[in-house]
Amino acid sequence: MMNIVQMGLGPIGQQLTRYLAEREGISIVGGIDPDPNKIGNDLGEHAGLQKIGVEIAPDLDSVALLDKADVAVITTLSSLKKVSPQIIEAAGHGLDIVSTCEELSHPWQTQPEVAKRIDEHCRKQAVSCLGTGVNPGFLMDYLPSVLTSVCQKIDKVKVERIQDAEPRRKPFRDKIGIGLTEAEFKAKRDSIRHVGVEESVRMIADAMNWQLSDVEETLELVKADRDLKNDRIDVDKGQVSGVKQVGRGYRDGKEVITLVFKAAAGVTHSHDTINISGTPTFTSTIDGGINGDIATSAITVNAICSVREAGAGLKTMLDIQVPAYFDEASP
Amino acid sequence: MMNIVQMGLGPIGQQLTRYLAEREGISIVGGIDPDPNKIGNDLGEHAGLQKIGVEIAPDLDSVALLDKADVAVITTLSSLKKVSPQIIEAAGHGLDIVSTCEELSHPWQTQPEVAKRIDEHCRKQAVSCLGTGVNPGFLMDYLPSVLTSVCQKIDKVKVERIQDAEPRRKPFRDKIGIGLTEAEFKAKRDSIRHVGVEESVRMIADAMNWQLSDVEETLELVKADRDLKNDRIDVDKGQVSGVKQVGRGYRDGKEVITLVFKAAAGVTHSHDTINISGTPTFTSTIDGGINGDIATSAITVNAICSVREAGAGLKTMLDIQVPAYFDEASP
Structure with a gap:
C-alpha cells in the first residue's frame, strides 16, 4: 500500500x-x-x-x-x-x-x-x-526519446499532437482561448498557451545528448472555419477555436527537433504522430490521439x-x- | 569514450x-x-x-x-x-x-x-x-509497457509484428524456414522459431505487476501463396515462406496479453502495431515496421x-x- x-x-x-x-x-x-x-x-x-x-x-x-x-x-x-x-x-x-x-x-x-x-x-x-x-512528460518528449532507441543515427525528430479540444476539461478549453475574438486572444496572449513546449524540446535533446544552439517557440491562434456549438462549446465561425504552438530545436543552426501542438475545437482527425528521420526513418502514429485529462x-x-x-x-x-x-x- | x-x-x-x-x-x-x-x-x-x-x-x-x-x-x-x-x-x-x-x-x-x-x-x-x-527487448515488450504508462486501467495488451522477411539477413531467413517444404519444416520445427515470445509476454506482465496464471506459445508455418523468387529468396508457391508465432498470457484463465509475430517472405503490409484495451483504449502503429537487423x-x-x-x-x-x-x- x-x-x-x-x-x-x-x-x-x-x-x-x-x-x-x-x-x-x-x-x-x-x-x-x-x-x-x-x-x-x-x-x-x-x-x-x-x-x-x-x-x-x-x-x-x-x-x-x-x-x-x-x-x-x-x-x-x-x-x-x-x-x-x-x-x-x-x-x-x-x-x-x-x-x-x-x-x-x-x-x-x-x-x-x-x-x-x-x-x-x-x-x-x-x-x-x-x-x-x-504533455509535457510523455507524448511529445518521453515517447519520442524512447523510439530513438532503435535508431543507429538520428537526423531529425518531429512530433505532432493534433487534438480536438472539445472533449477536454473546461480549464483546458479556456487556457487555449476557445470562443475568444481575435482581439481578446491577442490581449490575453501571454496566458493563452500550452506550457511545456520548450521543456519537451529540451528533453528530447537531452535524451540524445544533443547540445542545442537555439530553441524557438511560436504560438498562433486557430480560427473556427464554421460555427461550433454544443453543450460544451459556443464558438462562432471566425472566432478563436484554439491554438497552435510550434517548438523548434536547432543544432548548429539546423532544425533537428520540431514539435507541433495544435488543440482546437472542431479538429476532425486527432492524432499523435512521431516521425523519426534517421537510420531507420519511421513514423509512429496513435490515430485519434490520447485524451490528455x-x-x-x-x-x-x-x-x-x-x-x-x-x-x-x-x-x-x-x-x-x-x-x-x-x-x-x-x- | x-x-x-x-x-x-x-x-x-x-x-x-x-x-x-x-x-x-x-x-x-x-x-x-x-x-x-x-x-x-x-x-x-x-x-x-x-x-x-x-x-x-x-x-x-x-x-x-x-x-x-x-x-x-x-x-x-x-x-x-x-x-x-x-x-x-x-x-x-x-x-x-x-x-x-x-x-x-x-x-x-x-x-x-x-x-x-x-x-x-x-x-x-x-x-x-x-x-x-x-524483439525481444523493444517492439513487443518494452514499447507496449511504456505505452501502458498513460492508462488508468488495462484490460488487454495486443501486439502484432508482421514483417516481410525478405530484406532480413540470411541467418534470420533460414531461422524461420523460408523455402522449406512442409515436411522439412515439420522435421526442423524445434529449431525454426523466433526466440523470445514467452520472454516478451512475461516482460509486459512484469511491467504491470500482473501475475499470469498461464503462458502459451504456438507456432505455425506460413505457405507462399505465389512463387517468390529474386536474388535473396527462392520459394515456390506452396513452400514455406515463413512463420507465425503467437504468445498468449492469461490471468485467472482470461487472455490478457496476445503477441502475434509473423515473419514471412512476400508479406505486403509490414507493420508493428500495439493495441491497448483499457482506459483509454488506443492503437499505436508503425507502418512498414522496424527493420530488425x-x-x-x-x-x-x-x-x-x-x-x-x-x-x-x-x-x-x-x-x-x-x-x-x-x-x-x-x-
Missing part, C-alpha cells in the same frame, strides 16, 4: 482524487489547498465522491496522518517558480514528489537555478522529485513506483524506470 | 562491428570468438572493413587491451544456458554486459535459477547485465549508457533509464 498526500485540489487535483479513490493499492491520507473555502471539507466530497474521512488542510504540517504519507502529488500550477516552495515543503517532510507542473518536466536548461536548488534540497532530504504528465491522471499515479525506486534528487522521465501502469490488485 | 569488447563474431557480431566502427564516442578494444578460423584475424577485416588493429582472441584473458574495456557486448547465441558462462566470464573481469541473447531479455520466470545465478554473480562483481534487441545493432549500442548507469545485477529493459540513441559527437 502506498500513501499519498495531494497538494492542490483544483480541477486536476479533484480528477486525481476520483482516480486515486478507484485505484487499488494506493490510499489518500491527506489533501492540502490554501483556499479557505476548501479547508476543513472532506477531500472525497470536494471531488464529488462520498466522504473518504480525509479533511482538507491548509498545509502539510496540518495533515493529521502526515507520518503515514510516502508521496506528495502536487497538482497546483504550471509555473515552477510558484511550485518550487511546495516541492521544498514536501521534500522537507521526507516525501517523494510527483507533480504535473509542466515547467518541472525538464527544467535543467530553462530554469537551471531553480532546478539545481530543488535537486540539492531533494538530495539532502533523500527524496526524489519528478515532473510528469501526458485521462492520461495525465494515469501517468502521474503510474510514475509513483518509478519515482520511489529512483535515487534522490530531481529526476526527469528520462532518468526513471518505465513508469508503466501497475496493478496492485493481483494475488 | 566508452571501450567495448565484442564476444561473438558471427553475423550479428560482424554487423555490430561495422556499426560500432562508424559510431563516435565508442571504441572497440577487443573481440573474441572460439572459432579457430577467426582467431588472430583483424576484427575490422573479419567484418568486411579495413583493419582496425584489434586481433580476434579466443577468450577475454587473451584480449590485449582488456584492462581498457568498460563493456562486453555478447552476440553469440539465443540460449541463455549456453550464454550464461560467457556472462559469468565477462562479469568476472568487471565488465558491464549487454547481450542480444533473446532468452536473457526477461529470464526471471522462464529460467529463474539461471537468472538468479547471473544476478548474484553480477552483484558480487558490481556490474550490470542486460539482454536487449529489437538495423534496430538490434542500434539498441544494443544505445542501451550501453543506461546499463552503465544501472545498479549492479541482472536488469531488464524495464529497470533501466530510457536507452535512447545518444550522440557523443556534440561539442
Whole structure:
C-alpha cells in the first residue's frame, strides 16, 4: 500500500482524487489547498465522491496522518517558480514528489537555478522529485526519446499532437482561448498557451545528448472555419477555436527537433504522430490521439513506483524506470 | 569514450562491428570468438572493413587491451544456458554486459535459477547485465509497457509484428524456414522459431505487476501463396515462406496479453502495431515496421549508457533509464 498526500485540489487535483479513490493499492491520507473555502471539507466530497474521512488542510504540517504519507502529488500550477516552495515543503517532510507542473518536466536548461536548488534540497532530504504528465512528460518528449532507441543515427525528430479540444476539461478549453475574438486572444496572449513546449524540446535533446544552439517557440491562434456549438462549446465561425504552438530545436543552426501542438475545437482527425528521420526513418502514429485529462491522471499515479525506486534528487522521465501502469490488485 | 569488447563474431557480431566502427564516442578494444578460423584475424577485416588493429582472441584473458574495456557486448547465441558462462566470464573481469541473447531479455520466470545465478554473480562483481534487441527487448515488450504508462486501467495488451522477411539477413531467413517444404519444416520445427515470445509476454506482465496464471506459445508455418523468387529468396508457391508465432498470457484463465509475430517472405503490409484495451483504449502503429537487423545493432549500442548507469545485477529493459540513441559527437 502506498500513501499519498495531494497538494492542490483544483480541477486536476479533484480528477486525481476520483482516480486515486478507484485505484487499488494506493490510499489518500491527506489533501492540502490554501483556499479557505476548501479547508476543513472532506477531500472525497470536494471531488464529488462520498466522504473518504480525509479533511482538507491548509498545509502539510496540518495533515493529521502526515507520518503515514510516502508521496506528495502536487497538482497546483504550471509555473515552477510558484511550485518550487511546495516541492521544498514536501521534500522537507521526507516525501517523494510527483507533480504535473509542466515547467518541472525538464527544467535543467530553462530554469537551471531553480532546478539545481530543488535537486540539492531533494538530495539532502533523500527524496526524489519528478515532473510528469501526458504533455509535457510523455507524448511529445518521453515517447519520442524512447523510439530513438532503435535508431543507429538520428537526423531529425518531429512530433505532432493534433487534438480536438472539445472533449477536454473546461480549464483546458479556456487556457487555449476557445470562443475568444481575435482581439481578446491577442490581449490575453501571454496566458493563452500550452506550457511545456520548450521543456519537451529540451528533453528530447537531452535524451540524445544533443547540445542545442537555439530553441524557438511560436504560438498562433486557430480560427473556427464554421460555427461550433454544443453543450460544451459556443464558438462562432471566425472566432478563436484554439491554438497552435510550434517548438523548434536547432543544432548548429539546423532544425533537428520540431514539435507541433495544435488543440482546437472542431479538429476532425486527432492524432499523435512521431516521425523519426534517421537510420531507420519511421513514423509512429496513435490515430485519434490520447485524451490528455485521462492520461495525465494515469501517468502521474503510474510514475509513483518509478519515482520511489529512483535515487534522490530531481529526476526527469528520462532518468526513471518505465513508469508503466501497475496493478496492485493481483494475488 | 566508452571501450567495448565484442564476444561473438558471427553475423550479428560482424554487423555490430561495422556499426560500432562508424559510431563516435565508442571504441572497440577487443573481440573474441572460439572459432579457430577467426582467431588472430583483424576484427575490422573479419567484418568486411579495413583493419582496425584489434586481433580476434579466443577468450577475454587473451584480449590485449582488456584492462581498457568498460563493456562486453555478447552476440553469440539465443540460449541463455549456453550464454550464461560467457556472462559469468565477462562479469568476472568487471565488465558491464549487454547481450542480444533473446532468452536473457526477461529470464526471471522462464529460467529463474539461471537468472538468479547471473544476478548474484553480477552483484558480487558490481556490474550490470542486460539482454536487449529489437524483439525481444523493444517492439513487443518494452514499447507496449511504456505505452501502458498513460492508462488508468488495462484490460488487454495486443501486439502484432508482421514483417516481410525478405530484406532480413540470411541467418534470420533460414531461422524461420523460408523455402522449406512442409515436411522439412515439420522435421526442423524445434529449431525454426523466433526466440523470445514467452520472454516478451512475461516482460509486459512484469511491467504491470500482473501475475499470469498461464503462458502459451504456438507456432505455425506460413505457405507462399505465389512463387517468390529474386536474388535473396527462392520459394515456390506452396513452400514455406515463413512463420507465425503467437504468445498468449492469461490471468485467472482470461487472455490478457496476445503477441502475434509473423515473419514471412512476400508479406505486403509490414507493420508493428500495439493495441491497448483499457482506459483509454488506443492503437499505436508503425507502418512498414522496424527493420530488425538495423534496430538490434542500434539498441544494443544505445542501451550501453543506461546499463552503465544501472545498479549492479541482472536488469531488464524495464529497470533501466530510457536507452535512447545518444550522440557523443556534440561539442
